Amino acid sequence: MKTKYVLTFPNEAVEEPITYRLVKDFDLRLNILRAQIDEKGGKMVLELDGPAEMIKKGIQLLKSKKVEVRSIEEGVRKDEDKCTQCGVCVSICPVAALVLDKKSLKIVFDEEKCVVCGLCIDACPATAMELLL
Ligand code: SF4
Numbered sequence: 240m241k242t243k244y245v246l247t248f249p250n251e252a253v254e255e256p257i258t259y260r261l262v263k264d265f266d267l268r269l270n271i272l273r274a275q276i277d278e279k280g281g282k283m284v285l286e287l288d289g290p291a292e293m294i295k296k297g298i299q300l301l302k303s304k305k306v307e308v309r310s311i312e313e314g315v316r317k318d319e320d321k322c323t324q325c326g327v328c329v330s331i332c333p334v335a336a337l338v339l340d341k342k343s344l345k346i347v348f349d350e351e352k353c354v355v356c357g358l359c360i361d362a363c364p365a366t367a368m369e370l371l372l
């Protein structure tokens with residue numbers, strides 16, 4: 240199975256080879272989708288691929304190192320009150336997480352497809368797409 244998480248690293252965890260251990264100890268495949276980390280700590284959007292039990296153990300390792308782990312659904316938010324349904328984000332999103340619903344003629348956001356690339360956040364003229372990293 241594949242699952243995506245937003246990780247927040249405290250400064251004491253930055254120097255540790257945690258992502259290496261996810262691969263070595265639990266045989267997980269990693270895909271770093273986004274990272275903003277320096278010596279003080281930071282954020283990473285990470286996709287983990289492997290058996291559910293191994294992913295669970297990997298998450299336990301991260302938490303034991305004081306890394307905060309949140310599910311990807313919390314990575315990007317669409318503010319429906321701000322959205323003007325202009326459609327700019329539809330052509331920008333690389334994974335079709337923002338699409339036009341032909342029935343309602345509204346732009347629908349599918350959090351599960353989102354890879355938190357941030358392109359819609361920069362492009363949205365109404366600042367309706369918000370990065371929660
Ligand atoms: S670009 Fe912004 S305002 Fe336009 S449809 Fe997308 S989320 Fe809504």
Ligand code: SF4
Nearest residue numbers: 332353354356357359
């Ligand atoms: S952050 Fe990237 S992947 Fe997610 S909805 Fe916006 S453009 Fe699409």
